[in-house]
Amino acid sequence: MRAGLLLLAMFSAAAIPRAAFGQQPRRVAVVVLRTGSVGPGTADTLTEVIVGAVAQRGGAEIIGKEEFQAQLGQSEEQSLQCIDSPACLGRVGVQLNVTEVVGGTVGQRSPTEWVLNVNRIEIAQNRVVGRLFLEVRGALGDVVTTLRGSVDQLYRPPVEPATVRISSTVPGARAYFDDSPAGEAPLTRATVAP
Secondary structure, three states: OHHHHHHHHHHHHHHOOHHHHOOOOEEEEEEEEEOOOOOHHHHHHHHHHHHHHHHHHOOEEEEOHHHHHHHHOOOHHHHHHHOOOHHHHHHHHHHHOOOEEEEEEEEEEEOOEEEEEEEEEEOOOOEEEEEEEEEEEOOHHHHHHHHHOOHHHHHOOOOOOEEEEEOOOOOOOEEEEOOEEEEEOOEEEEEEOO
């Protein structure tokens, strides 16, 4: 009887959501910072677009740019340096109880040429787990539309380069790689793009 009650208790515990055991949803800081002549409202607008996309994915409590800067006592320039510093990101993780940062910059090459560079950084491992680089022509509305359709790229698994080995049963066989002479088999070509 005791074993049956223990099994029932274990089954019941498995059916209870994690939050009931005190586990919180992962916390994600989202920060887009401006560079060059980009206005402060532009970076805030793009931050909100990413916040909305991350929120739609579910399972995350989101810390926006204003809270990020206020909690850490940082200016725009200090925040820009922080997203490139492992030590500062570690402080973000501890002080804000954040597990990952989605951070990057927006700049303009001309009034109608925009560049947006965003990384998703896992703080505990200090590694980039997702990247998004966009070049957009048009007005800010075009940037917003393109960004909305592209945020999922931050959550795609990274694609690692491959190694290709070419062998042959014919001695001295000439090998070609991407229609270019590669040498005589056997040979190995490392860091091949997908």
